[in-house]
């Protein structure tokens with residue numbers, strides 16, 4: 260029994276396109292959520308109406324996991340309306356995704372781009388499969404016609420409908436989309452073919468990644484000129500050269516240079532990506548072999564994490580080793596300097612021993628700026644005892660001494676400052692000897 264409008268309950272309006280309004284509906288008998296597209300056919304000729312009906316019937320034969328499933332059509336003659344009932348794609352469409360990414364300054368991942376490319380190609384392959392010797396072309400491949408299910412898998416929509424609605428009919432005149440994806444052969448008024456769908460797929464993939472179509476212009480003739488030239492910028496650098504290359508191949512002005520669906524799918528990189536994609540799909544199911552695979556994946560991940568951590572440790576060890584080496588080197592330099600200082604000090608002592616007078620003693624006073632009278636006294640010490648221990652004994656409470664200008668064989672001079680300074684004493688600019 261054919262379905263009737265009463266079999267469904269409208270839940271909400273999803274949106275309105277060029278040809279009609281899309282509504283979310285519930286099938287009463289089992290509660291299944293679907294959508295229908297309401298289109299008014301009043302302005303169509305009888306031939307167009309027939310064509311529309313036969314196309315919708317054709318859609319029912321297109322069964323593919325990446326094509327929006329068409330369930331039924333209901334014709335309401337009193338209102339001259341046709342309702343096309345289809346699978347509900349809760350992930351929305353790619354046009355909405357592109358707009359959201361543009362707004363939020365985000366972009367899709369490389370993996371997601373490959374997924375969309377592969378799944379849309381598979382959907383096109385199913386459509387391009389010749390029926391009675393004639394390929395079914397999409398003719399309106401664009402982000403707004405590529406939907407996503409709840410797991411972000413592709414569901415190609417509006418298939419075949421575009422074929423009818425874009426024909427040279429009065430109805431087709433209502434099409435108001437901007438033809439950014441028009442291929443050079445269409446710009447040159449040549450016929451649409453399978454490779455025109457490939458061109459559109461390349462343009463769509465480009466826009467999905469770059470968030471802007473490959474060819475843009477403010478008017479149709481400028482756009483046509485750019486399309487004929489076929490020059491467009493590289494994809495943003497975050498995308499691989501391989502992805503850029505495959506999209507570039509699809510957007511080639513020369514039709515024969517564009518790859519067919521078959522050659523896209525035969526590309527080794529596409530095959531590798533496809534295998535990975537199919538593995539992922541399998542691992543999301545819940546049978547035991549999937550669980551085993553999931554476990555193996557987890558072990559592999561853990562192994563990779565361990566390897567990465569070991570590499571980090573190795574790097575840290577190397578860093579520590581080189582730090583140790585540099586500390587050892589610095590210590591060695593310091594030792595040598597100390598040795599040199601001690602030997603200079605020895606030379607000074609030796610020179611002082613050589614002198615036979617009382618000049619061997621160096622008189623030291625506390626600096627004037629120490630106000631405590633008890634501290635303001637002269638201190639005498641022998642250069643032989645000129646080391647930290649003795650100075651501390653001789654000058655309690657302070658490390659400051661002032662060498663007197665005596666007949667000592669140890670006159671204050673810059674070199675002495677350097678020698679003593681290094682050996683543990685500082686002599687400041689006003690002849691203050693500071694014990695460190």
Ligand SMILES: Nc1ncnc2c1ncn2[C@@H]1O[C@H](COP(=O)(O)OP(=O)(O)OP(=O)(O)O)[C@@H](O)[C@H]1O
Pocket residue numbers: 273274275276277278279280281294296327345346347348349351352403404406416417436
């Ligand atoms: N099967 C579907 N599942 C979920 N949402 C859908 C489905 N088909 C269409 N939509 C949504 O309904 C709205 C209207 O879609 P429709 O296809 O009528 O027009 P359009 O694609 O936005 O524009 P145009 O008709 O110019 O291509 C869009 O927001 C679209 O994403």
